[in-house]
Amino acid sequence: MSVTMDTLVSLCKRRGFIFQSSEIYGGTGSCWDYGPLGVELKQNIKRLWWRDYIQRRPDMVGLDASILMHPTVWKASGHVDNFTDPMVDCLECRRRFRADKVDETPWVHYCAATKGNKFTIPAGEPCSHCGERRTLCPECGKGSLTPPRQFNLMFKTFMGPVEEDASLTYLRPETAQGIFVNFDNVAQSMRRKLPFGIGQIGKAFRNEITPGNFIFRTREFEQMEIEYFVNPRDTVEGKPADEYWHERWIADSLAWFQRYGLREENLRLREHEKDELAHYAKRTADIEYRFPIGWSELMGIANRTDFDLKQHAQFSGKALSYFDEERKEHVVPYVIEPSAGVDRALLAFLADAYQEEEVRGEKRVVLRFHPELAPVKVAILPLLKKRDDVVRTAHAIRDTLAKHWTVVYDDTAAIGRLYRRQDEVGTPYCVTVDVQTVGDTDKGESADGKVTIRDRDSMEQVRVPIDALPTVFLDLLSGGSWSAVASRFR
Numbered sequence: 001m002s003v004t005m006d007t008l009v010s011l012c013k014r015r016g017f018i019f020q021s022s023e024i025y026g027g028t029g030s031c032w033d034y035g036p037l038g039v040e041l042k043q044n045i046k047r048l049w050w051r052d053y054i055q056r057r058p059d060m061v062g063l064d065a066s067i068l069m070h071p072t073v074w075k076a077s078g079h080v081d082n083f084t085d086p087m088v089d090c091l092e093c094r095r096r097f098r099a100d101k102v103d104e105t106p107w108v109h110y111c112a113a114t115k116g117n118k119f120t121i122p123a124g125e126p127c128s129h130c131g132e133r134r135t136l137c138p139e140c141g142k143g144s145l146t147p148p149r150q151f152n153l154m155f156k157t158f159m160g161p162v163e164e165d166a167s168l169t170y171l172r173p174e175t176a177q178g179i180f181v182n183f184d185n186v187a188q189s190m191r192r193k194l195p196f197g198i199g200q201i202g203k204a205f206r207n208e209i210t211p212g213n214f215i216f217r218t219r220e221f222e223q224m225e226i227e228y229f230v231n232p233r234d235t236v237e238g239k240p241a242d243e244y245w246h247e248r249w250i251a252d253s254l255a256w257f258q259r260y261g262l263r264e265e266n267l268r269l270r271e272h273e274k275d276e277l278a279h280y281a282k283r284t285a286d287i288e289y290r291f292p293i294g295w296s297e298l299m300g301i302a303n304r305t306d307f308d309l310k311q312h313a314q315f316s317g318k319a320l321s322y323f324d325e326e327r328k329e330h331v332v333p334y335v336i337e338p339s340a341g342v343d344r345a346l347l348a349f350l351a352d353a354y355q356e357e358e359v360r361g362e363k364r365v366v367l368r369f370h371p372e373l374a375p376v377k378v379a380i381l382p383l384l385k386k387r388d389d390v391v392r393t394a395h396a397i398r399d400t401l402a403k404h405w406t407v408v409y410d411d412t413a414a415i416g417r418l419y420r421r422q423d424e425v426g427t428p429y430c431v432t433v434d435v436q437t438v439g440d441t442d443k444g445e446s447a448d449g450k451v452t453i454r455d456r457d458s459m460e461q462v463r464v465p466i467d468a469l470p471t472v473f474l475d476l477l478s479g480g481s482w483s484a485v486a487s488r489f490r
């Protein structure tokens with residue numbers, strides 16, 4: 001069963017993943033705040049991406065460029081002239097629409113060519129009698145629509161105390177440009193040889209005309225971008241280097257999402273048609289995910305050629321090239337750009353992890369997150385909160401494990417309820433502390449020093465000595481299987 005967006009939105013609010021921004025003031029359109037569990041999940045996505053792509057690869061380095069950049073950057077990159085959507089305005093209700101979206105729904109037309117007869121024209125089609133397209137507002141149905149005008153999606157702002165044209169700049173609409181303008185700094189300071197990549201995670205801003213679908217399309221979002229520089233004169237395995245690396249990055253990116261839990265049947269590749277390619281791209285392939293709203297872009301992998309480096313060289317007057325020692329010549333590298341949205345990745349991981357099942361006649365909602373993604377790794381649950389020694393032991397275990405992982409303590413309900421709560425937020429393991437753990441002197445029962453670990457997915461339980469917990473969780477949370485680890489204690 002696939003989950004609906006409404007179910008995810010409601011779970012996210014109820015369980016502290018994501019809240020509407022400025023909710024007490026009625027909310028801010030398309031802006032969202034990540035709550036205590038959402039921020040953990042988001043950090044985990046970014047941490048895994050950084051570890052896998054920057055830390056572990058010898059051909060990659062990281063960067064954290066500023067959001068506000070020299071305004072000429074956006075002239076050179078083409079964003080001032082090309083990062084636009086054609087818009088039409090309703091002269092009556094003043095609403096604004098993307099020109100290519102106004103006839104996405106059927107419309108009512110009184111056709112002059114047929115003495116004013118009324119027709120319902122199907123979505124996307126002109127009237128078959130007079131050839132007219134929708135001319136009235138799709139919302140209020142009364143106002144005429146203006147001819148299309150280009151609307152730039154970049155947010156404008158001013159640097160310094162005076163709001164004048166000279167101090168106009170933009171919030172970056174992509175993190176990529178921070179990498180291009182630092183190409184030479186990084187290549188020189190880190191003595192890099194081609195091919196090599198620079199990765200960056202950070203916020204981007206776009207004044208989207210039609211934001212929506214929860215965190216899928218927002219005006220403020222985060223990107224994880226790589227610019228991978230290759231020598232266009234090289235060939236690898238019989239292919240031009242840029243085309244070879246483009247294929248490699250497409251395969252790597254697909255594998256990355258699958259490694260952390262997205263199911264193969266929910267992922268697909270879509271090539272951009274020639275007429276939809278961005279102004280800088282030779283080829284772009286999108287990885288699409290089957291979101292609750294249908295198949296939509298999760299990330300894009302573009303071949304940006306030498307467009308950006310050449311543009312910045314031209315506008316800045318600084319050479320942005322690489323000296324090819326073998327050929328004894330300067331060359332402007334080509335760039336392969338795997339670009340993913342953090343928020344969209346989070347939405348995809350959330351949707352894929354969500355499951356409802358029946359357990360002993362009751363509904364169980366469980367987020368089957370990969371353990372490395374799960375916001376909380378271990379929950380410590382005392383079985384008897386009236387017993388001081390049980391509670392003390394549970395807190396002590398929490399303190400020890402919290403040195404390594406995000407761990408919570410909860411004693412606010414009966415054990416069945418506590419397990420369900422942790423299942424619903426995707427906590428892979430729960431530890432319960434009971435009377436056997438600490439012993440019962442009144443009954444002459446000695447402490448066994450063991451606790452019960454419960455596995456979220458199988459709901460199996462195994463009793464483990466307290467001292468063994470750090471090594472057990474190190475194993476389980478770094479890829480060890482539950483059955484292998486549990487069998488050591490049976």
Ligand code: GAP
Pocket residue numbers: 173174175176206208215216217218219220221222223225297298299300337339340341342343344345
């Ligand atoms: N530097 C290339 C670039 O920015 P893009 O396809 O416009 O390419 C890359 O954006 C990724 O950023 C998208 O695949 C998506 O995951 C994310 N993204 C773009 N616009 C977004 C928005 N308005 N809200 C949330 N995520 C967005």
